[in-house]
Amino acid sequence: MATALTLQTALGAAQMAITSSNTPAELRKNVTSPNGTTQAALEVFDRAHISQNIQAALAAAQKRSQELAQELSESSK
Numbered sequence: 001m002a003t004a005l006t007l008q009t010a011l012g013a014a015q016m017a018i019t020s021s022n023t024p025a026e027l028r029k030n031v032t033s034p035n036g037t038t039q040a041a042l043e044v045f046d047r048a049h050i051s052q053n054i055q056a057a058l059a060a061a062q063k064r065s066q067e068l069a070q071e072l073s074e075s076s077k
Helices: 002-019 024-031 037-047 050-075
Strands: none
Touching: 002 024, 024 037, 037 050
16 A cells, blocks of 8 residues: 555656646645655755765766667677
């Protein structure tokens, strides 16, 4: 039940982000209560530099993907 609820929440948020003219940050701001639970969690994420870590992880994955593509290209010659 918890998994289904989590997945439906994520799906709904993604659909809203796709169809809305607002940015994801604006959408998040619209549903985050000041001093609420989401705000508390976001503050922890900010202190832990979660956004920067995700960006670094995506950059590393992209770099490795390019390396693997190059290796595959060279091995098929």
